[in-house]
Amino acid sequence: MLYNVNGDLVAADDAAVSVSDRGFQYGDAAFETMRAYGGQVFAWAAHFKRLRSTCNALGIDHGLSESKLRGRVHGTLAANDLADAYVRLTVSRGVQPGKLSPSDDTDPTVVVVTESLPRGGVDGTRVWDDPATVRTVDVERVRDAALPATAKTHNYLNGILARIDAGDADEAIMLDARGRVTEGATSNVFFVDDGVLHTPSLDLDVLPGVTRWAVLELADTIGIPIEEGHYTPRDLRHADELFLTNTTWEVRPVATYDHATYDTCKVGARLARAVAEEVEERHY
Template identity: 40%
Template sequence: MKKIGLNGGIVDAADAVVPVMDHGFLYGMGLFETLRTYRGRPFLLERHLKRMAEGCRMLGIPFSPEDALASMPGWIEALMKENSLEEAYIRYTVSAGVDVLGLPGEEYSRPNHVLLVKALPEVPENLYTQGKALQLLETRRNSPEAPIRLKSLHYMNNILAKRELAAVSDPRSRQAEGLMLDVRGHVSEGVVSNVFFVKEGELYTPDASTGLLPGITRQVVLELAGAAGIRCTEGLYTWEDLLAADEVFVTSSIQELVPVTLLLDRQGTGRTVGRGAAGPITRRLLDLYRQKAGI
């Protein structure tokens, strides 16, 4: 990454610094969005900025989604060009900005905006047909810092989960996504994704009370399923519900909808999902999602 976006401008990576008195650094008061481009343009930018705006409102960080929507496409395009990227993984961070040492009783006034871009991850050719494994983790999804999970600068829970996943010696879990249950034992979400399953033609996904991040892709999938006449329920589910499912898939802005074809628990027991390949509802929803993305 040669160049980084900082407060509307573009600077050399080495010069992109945020002051140590920024409350994003001191107290984790900040939020981020991760999204990607299709045909060089950021997908669902408006929704990502809306989620950012809602989170900023809760954290007392000034943020105008209208101003951001007007300026971001040009900023992203310029930064991609500076980094010689035609498609990009984009991370946009808004941190609270410099403030007093100690907890402030008032809202923030001078947030810092940081824009990072990199190449999209390489995806194995057969990922969307053959799917990946989902490894059940012992790390539990913690309860959110706010009434609803924000995409905040607190990702310790996810990093600990990722480390647990990386330490699983079973070779089948090498490319797996990790699955966290909530403290009550309900399926919550992946380390960096939301989870869906299909049973007898209907779609199910954990509800927000499990501490999950309400993903943009999750929301779009719910809408696409609704429009396609696929019944969808948000509720409380267990690992056993996944084991009994006909199809399972995970969603995220970067990876879209990825079929899960193998379920692994911590004892090393593996269960193939359906026929061990992407099921018909997963394929249909992925097609609809990609149509929406214009590819």
């Protein structure tokens, strides 16, 4: 495999960044996890917009245009002869003296990593084997006032600690200080009750997932009623169905949440099909 490190294609075993890089030292970096279908990144514009938002929140000016970043991503896919892949684009503040306060003189580190995934779309293969097992964890979601919820940064300890707390479950559901459901460690949360699709609203400490956005757009298009709001674990446990979304899983149904079990995921399956059809039309 070849990775793109600051514009140069480097063999994966030789790809490296400095131990003085602030992304390594402090988690002072932005990243996007994307998925390529048929050689092109799905919803690139939405991913770039979120990356730009994260970089703005951190005050990182990577100095690269959208077309240059996209060129590095697709160039890395092409160099590895990958049509269907996981893609991670990282932008750190770069190498600076070992002080907590960043310098205004930045030389950002930009890295693109790709890994093969199965074909997506209508004739594709999902990347998960079974519906997810999910648990509520004691680890609270970091408040937006402490770390911007809309920023996708290398500071991922909140999610890591949540996953540790979840034990052998596939995903951890984090609550805020008032006991409201926010999101999973690496996913957004949806549930269906009496035919209405519900998901925590973005006025909570919720990362605005690109797949979350795509699912809501598709739900609106095919006429599924939507409600974004504030919910408790009890709302999820008493729902008719529960599912999770993220870039690699797309739409993943939940089999068990804490002590609750779900026998169906009809709306989730309908939306998973809609996502597959959208991917098929756009990329294959």
